[in-house]
Amino acid sequence: MPRALLEPVAAGQTRFRMQGLAPDARGIAVGREALIVFESIDRLVGFLGAFSSEASLDDLLPSMTLERARRHAGGTALLMRCEASDGYALDRLARLAGATRSQLYVGAGSVFVRGRDARAPFGHDLAYSLASVLASADSTNEDETGVSSGLGADELLVVDHEFCSRLRVYDRIDPVDLIQRLALRRVALPLQGLAADPECGGLRDMALVLVAPGVADRVLAYLWRKEVSMAGVHVTLGDDRRASLLLRLRQPPPRLLDVLMPIPGVELLVPVSPRAAVEVGYEHPIHLASASTCLPGDEMYLFRGRVGRVERIEGAPRFVEGRYLVASEVRLREVDPEAMTVLETNRLHVDLRLRASSSTAREPRATLVDWNAIETLRRLVYLVPPSALGAARLVPLLEGLLVLGGARIGRGDGRGLSVGTLIPLGQRLVEVAPGVLVPDGHELWPRVRPQLIRELLRLEGEDQAVFLAADRQPIRIPAAKLLALDAAVIGMLSTSEPTIVEPELPAQTLGKLVNQRLGRFALWGFRSQEP
Amino acid sequence: MTTPEQPRGGLVPTSRNLALVTRKAGFGTAAGFIARFVLPLLGGGVVEIAAPLSRFDRDAMLEDSGALLLPDLLELRTRVAHQLVADPALEHPDANELSLWIGLHDLLAFDHPDTDRVWTRASTWTRVESETRGLFAQASPSDLSDALARHLAVAALLDLRRDDRIVTGPEGEQRWFGQEPPRRVGLFGPRLVEVRGETVIWIDQPHRPVVARLLDDAMAVSPLTSLLRPGRAPAGWSPLAGSVSPAQFLRERSFARAVCHAWAREREWLLTGGVIAGSLLRAIGLGEAPGGRPQPAGDDSPEAIGAVVGALIHLHVLKVLEFDARIGLGLAERNWSVQAFLAMPLLLARLEPVLGRPFSGQPDNESFARRWDEYCEHLGGLVPRPVVDNLLATLVRRVVEPPSP
DSSP: OOOOOEEEOOTTOOOOSSTTOEEOTTSOEEOSEEEEEESSHHHHHHHHHHHHHHSOHHHHGGGOEEEEEEETTSOEEEEEEEEOOSHHHHHHHHHHHHHTTOEEEEEETTEEEEOOOSSOTTOEEESSOHHHHHHHHHHHHHHHHSOOOOOOTTEEEEEOSSOEEEEEEEEEEOHHHHHHHOOOEEOOOOTTOGGGSTTGGGTSSEEEEEEOGGGHHHHHHHHHHTTOOEEEEEEOOTTOSSOEEEEEEESOOHHHHHHHTTSTTEEEEEEEETTEEEETTEEOSSOGGGOGGGSOTTOEEEEETTTTEEEEESSOOOOEEHHHHSOOOOOOOOOOGGGGHHHHTTTTOOOOEEEEOOSOOOOOOEEEEOGGGHHHHHHHGGGSOHHHHHHOEEEEOSSOEEEEOSOBTTBOOOOSSOHHHHOOOSEEEEEEETTEEEETTEEEESOOOHHHHHHHHTOOTTOEEEOOOTTSOOEEEOGGGOEEHHHHHHOOOOOOOOOOOOOSSOOOOOEEEEEOOOOTTTTTTOOOSOO | OOOOOOOGGGOOOOHHHHHHHHTSOOTTSHHHHIIIIIHHHHHOEEEEEOSOOOHHHHHHHHTTGGGGGOHHHHHHHHHHHHTTOSSOOOOOOOHHHHHHHHHHHHHHHHTOTTGGGSOOOHHHHHHHHHHHHHHHHHTOOOSHHHHHHHHHHHHHHHTOEEEEEEEEETTEEEEETTSOOOHHHHHHSSOGGGEEEEEEEGGGSOOOHHHHHHHHHHHHHOHHHHHHOGGGSOTTOOTTBSSSOHHHHHTSHHHHHHHHHHHHHOTTHHHHHHHHHHHHHHHTTSSOOGGGOOOOOBOOOHHHHHHHHHHHHHHHHHHHHTTOOOOOSOGGGSOHHHHHHHHGGGGHHHHHHHHOOTTTTOSSOHHHHHHHHHHHHHHHHHSOHHHHHHHHHTHHHHHHSOOOO
C-alpha cells in the first residue's frame, strides 16, 4: 500500500515542512524555481515552441537551464529549470507542460514537489519531514538497485504524490545552441504557387533571395528588367569560394516569386525577425520573433531548409541599392548642336489655322449675336434658367454681341446648360482649348495641346480668345471686359415705399372677466316671476 | 321668432352716441348692459359682472330695445360668426338672445367672490337660480340661425379669461378673483407692489355647484357649442336630440366643414371623436346610457345618423390629409366609444352607396387613396373585429336601410 508523500496546502497556510516553499499573493505555495521534467527532447522542443508562440522566450531564457539527467532507477530525462516565484507564471508553465505530457515541480535547490492541481489548488507540501522522505527513497532504491546514497551536489529529488525520484545531472545543454540547431519543419505551400496565397507565404511585404554565385548576374538582370525595388549584398557562406548574392525585395510581385522559387540556386527566405529568415516552405519549431536572445550578437541567421544549414552572416548585412549592382553597357550620346539649327532656321515652322472639322460635336460655349438680333435676344433672356443666366457673360464686339456661357477657365461653374446652348441666335462658338473659342464645326489645325494654345496666345486668368474666321486674327478679350449678362440687361430697379393701411376693425380678443364689487344690498329688490 | 321692438323716442342708435351714453349707464339699461357685458364678451375687453338680473330686468331693458340694433353689435356678431362659417345667416338680436346674455351674466354672477357678503336669504339665491334657468329656457333656439347666434355667446363664455391678483404676505397667499385687492391690504399688510397677477381661463377654474348646474343649461341652449366642444356638453347630450339637433348642422355643408375642422384642430381628437360616436350610439339605443338615464328622443332618421357618421369619417380623412393620423398603442385601454370612432372608416365600404367616398370625384386622388387604404389597414389591426361587426350589424343598417314603417 503506497503511502502519500505529499499533502495539499491549506488556504492561508504559511509554514511548510519543505524548506524553500512560501505562499504567494494568492496563498499558493511556490518556490524559487520551477522544474519541468521532459521524457524526451521532442517534448522539450514542443514546450519551447508553444511557449514562444504564447509569450516571449526572452523572459524565460535568462534564468533557464537545460540539463540531461539520469534517473537513479534507470532511464534519462531532460530537466528544465527556471525562475518562477509567481503563481500566474507557474500556471502557464504547468499548462504548457501538461500539453506536452510533462510534469511541473516547484521547489528550490535540489528538492522539488509537485505543483498545484485540481486536488490541491494551493499546491503541495511534504507529508513528512525531508529526512523521512529521503529515507524512504533510499530504502526503495536499495531494494531496486542495491545502492544507498544521500543527495549529492549534482542530484535532484522530485517528490510526487506516491513516489519520489532521484535524478543525477550529467550534462548541460545550451538553450541558444539547441534552438539554433533545431531542424526546420516543412509547411505546405499552395499548389497553384505563391501568387495564390494572399500573404505570398509571408513574402508579401519583403522577401530575401539567396542567389548562388553562378546565376547571380542573370537573376539580377531579370529583376532589373522587371523594375523590382531591390537591394543586395554579397555574402560568403561557410566555405564557399565565391560570394553568394543576398537580395532584399520590397513588395515583390507574386508572379515574380513563382518564377524565382523553382530556379536551382535561388532560395526565397521569409524574414521572421530583424535578424532571422527562414526559407519559404519551412518553419522553425520556435517562434523566433519572440526569441531575440536566442540569436546573440548582431549576426544574421538564414535558416535554409533544403540544404539543412543555418548560415550565420557576420554583422548586419549592409544592403546596396539594386542599380549599383547592375552593370550597364548603354552609352548615351549628347544632342548634336548642329541639328538644333533646324529649329532656329524655322524650317519646322507651321501656321496655326482655323479649318472646318467633321469631328464630334461640342457643346456651344458662346454665341455671337448680330446687332440686328438684339431685340430677339432681349426677349430670350426671360427664358434662360437662373443658373445659366448668372454664369453668362457679355462682350460687345464690332461683329456683334458675344454671349459667353458658364464654363470658364479655372472655374467650372457652368452648371447645367450654358447660355450658348439655350439662345438659338447668331453664330455658335465652341471651346477648343481653355478660353479659346472657334466657330462651331471648326477646329485649330494642327491639333496641338490645348494648354499650348493658351500659352501661345498669351492668355492669363480668365482671358478669352475668339477665332471668328480663318483669314482674320483672333480677338483677345481680357477678363475685365467681360460683363455679367444679367446685370447688363436689367439696368437699375427702383423701389417704392409701401402704403400701410390701418385695419378698419380692431383685432378681436378674448373677453376678460372683471368682478365689480357687490354691495351688501345687491339683491335687495330682486324681483322674480316665480313666487 | 320674436322680433325686437322698435326703439322709442326716435333716437337712431349709433356706435358713437351709444359709447358716449352707455359708458356711465348702469346694468339695468339695455345700452349699459350691452356695452359693459355683451360687446366685451363677444369682441373682447373687460366683461363686467355685477348683481344678478331677472326677467323683470330683461323686460325693462326691452323697453329701450334700440340698443339691440346697434350697428357695432350687429357687425360684431357677424364678424365673430365669420370665424366659423363664410356666410353666416344671422337674424337681428331679439328678446330671446337678450335672455341668454342675461342668463350668462347671472351664471357668472353666481361665481362672484362677493356673493357671501351679500345680505340676503338663501331662498333669494334659489330664486335667482330658477330665474336664470328660466332665462336659459326662453333662449332655446328654434332654427339654425338662432342656434348660431346662441353659439356666439356661449362659446365666448367658454373662452373667458380672468385676471386674478395674488398678494403674498406673512400669512400666506391671498387671491382676489377678477378683482383688485382693496386698499386696506396695502395699508396694514404687505405692499401692493408685491401683488402678483395671474391670468386664468374661467371655465377651467373650480366653480360653485350652482354654476356647474347652470352651465349644463347654458350648453343645452347652444347645440352648436356642444357639438364643437363635446367635452363640455351636458350629461346625456345627444347629437340627434334637441329643438335644433346638432345633426342638422352636420347636414349643412358649411357647418359640417367648420365642425370637422374644429374637431381636427383638437389635440385629443381621438377623445372628441369618441365622445361623439359614443353619444350617437347611445342616442339610437346601441350603447348603455350613463347612470341608466333615459336618452332624449330626437331625430333618428337615416339622414341624421348618416350626417354624424359622415362627419366622423371626414375627421379621419382630415387627419390622413394632414399626415397626423398617428394612433399609438395602448388602444386596449381606451373605452368602447373611442374604438367605435376608430372603426368608422372600416364601415365606409358599406356606407359608400349612401355617404359616398372621400375625394371620389377628384382626378388626382391616387396618393390620397393609397394613404387612406394604408390608414384603414392600420385601423383594422387596431380595432377588434367584433366592434366592427357589431357596428355593421346595427349602426350601418340604420343608415343604409330605411326604417320599416
